[in-house]
Amino acid sequence: MKKRKFGLALSFVLAAGTLLGACGTSEDKEGASSGEGKKEDQFTVAMVTDVGGVDDKSFNQSAWEGLKAFGKENDMEKGKDGFDYLQSQSDADYATNLNKLARQDFDLVYGIGFLMEGAITEIAQQQKDSHFAIVDAVVDQPNVASIMFKEQEASFLAGVTAGLATKTNKIGFLGGMEIPVIERFHSGFIAGVKAVNPDAEIVSDYAGAFDKAELGQTIASKMYTQDVDVIFHAAGGTGNGLFKEARDLKEKDPSRELWAIGVDSDQSAEGKVGDHNIILTSALKRVDNAVVDLSTKAKEGNFPGGEQILYGLKEDGVGLAELNDELSNKDEVMKKVDEWKEKITSGEVTVPESIKDAEAFSAN
Numbered sequence: 001m002k003k004r005k006f007g008l009a010l011s012f013v014l015a016a017g018t019l020l021g022a023c024g025t026s027e028d029k030e031g032a033s034s035g036e037g038k039k040e041d042q043f044t045v046a047m048v049t050d051v052g053g054v055d056d057k058s059f060n061q062s063a064w065e066g067l068k069a070f071g072k073e074n075d076m077e078k079g080k081d082g083f084d085y086l087q088s089q090s091d092a093d094y095a096t097n098l099n100k101l102a103r104q105d106f107d108l109v110y111g112i113g114f115l116m117e118g119a120i121t122e123i124a125q126q127q128k129d130s131h132f133a134i135v136d137a138v139v140d141q142p143n144v145a146s147i148m149f150k151e152q153e154a155s156f157l158a159g160v161t162a163g164l165a166t167k168t169n170k171i172g173f174l175g176g177m178e179i180p181v182i183e184r185f186h187s188g189f190i191a192g193v194k195a196v197n198p199d200a201e202i203v204s205d206y207a208g209a210f211d212k213a214e215l216g217q218t219i220a221s222k223m224y225t226q227d228v229d230v231i232f233h234a235a236g237g238t239g240n241g242l243f244k245e246a247r248d249l250k251e252k253d254p255s256r257e258l259w260a261i262g263v264d265s266d267q268s269a270e271g272k273v274g275d276h277n278i279i280l281t282s283a284l285k286r287v288d289n290a291v292v293d294l295s296t297k298a299k300e301g302n303f304p305g306g307e308q309i310l311y312g313l314k315e316d317g318v319g320l321a322e323l324n325d326e327l328s329n330k331d332e333v334m335k336k337v338d339e340w341k342e343k344i345t346s347g348e349v350t351v352p353e354s355i356k357d358a359e360a361f362s363a364n
Contacts, residue, residue, distance in 0.1 A: 060113075173189055207235055235263075
């Protein structure tokens with residue numbers, strides 16, 4: 001009798017538990033559909049930075065600004081249900097970070113920089129249902145879009161500016177690593193200087209890194225000591241050393257005419273020295289525009305997997321920042337910049353992509 005009563009009691013408990021469980025399941029489903037977790041149609045996007053960091057005031061930062069702009073346009077929030085980033089401390093982090101974002105089910109994952117080519121190739125083959133994009137390299141995988149730029153067109157305009165701004169006729173180029181993308185920057189700069197000032201001497205040096213500001217400062221110091229008065233850098237965070245050296249020299253002697261040219265984004269904020277600014281202009285590489293453009297395509301279901309997308313002056317993928325008001329011949333320089341920009345966008349002039357072709361470039 002006791003066993004029968006216990007059995008009935010147990011049945012009631014189990015029945016009640018089943019009802020409560022059913023209620024709980026219903027509530028869980030309601031919570032998920034009201035935003036707890038990613039919705040089926042909710043597009044998400046993230047990026048992995050190169051070693052320079054998301055606040056490198058250059059390449060990575062431009063990409064992140066683009067991602068934030070895309071998020072704002074689409075009413076998205078930072079985080080796993082909207083847009084986000086992972087920062088790489090070394091190249092050993094690339095594959096790990098890319099894989100982590102893919103496993104978090106982001107719809108599109110960017111690898112920022114040429115150095116991530118191997119990691120993107122590896123993870124794209126493992127995560128075949130995920131979409132990836134790489135900046136500054138071409139990865140031949142059906143789930144990878146490759147974003148490339150005509151950096152040489154932006155640096156050509158920077159070269160025009162440097163060639164007309166110099167007073168000593170000695171101009172410097174500070175590179176990060178000797179890789180194709182930096183060669184394009186270097187080549188365009190040489191051609192731009194030659195186009196307006198063929199008698200100018202161009203001094204070049206490479207730091208071998210994109211995150212060594214102290215090396216950038218050492219190289220800049222040597223160049224300025226050699227009577228160079230305009231230096232253009234394409235060196236990521238290493239270029240911050242150029243800015244520091246130029247600011248220090250200007251602070252010691254405010255009457256000294258010397259300039260630095262930024263890269264990727266408008267770096268004029270890094271040039272302030274009292275009432276002066278040592279940033280002449282910046283060669284813009286609109287990674288932000290490219291990120292917005294490709295993210296929009298992916299969100300609309302038009303992800304260009306397996307394709308290479310090329311951005312130049314014509315596509316507003318590269319350009320030149322505003323010239324410094326302290327430049328004595330600003331109007332003359334701006335007029336020349338506009339003339340050459342028109343020649344390039346119209347196809348009248350093709351800017352060289354290699355040092356060899358740049359050395360042979362003629363404006364005639």
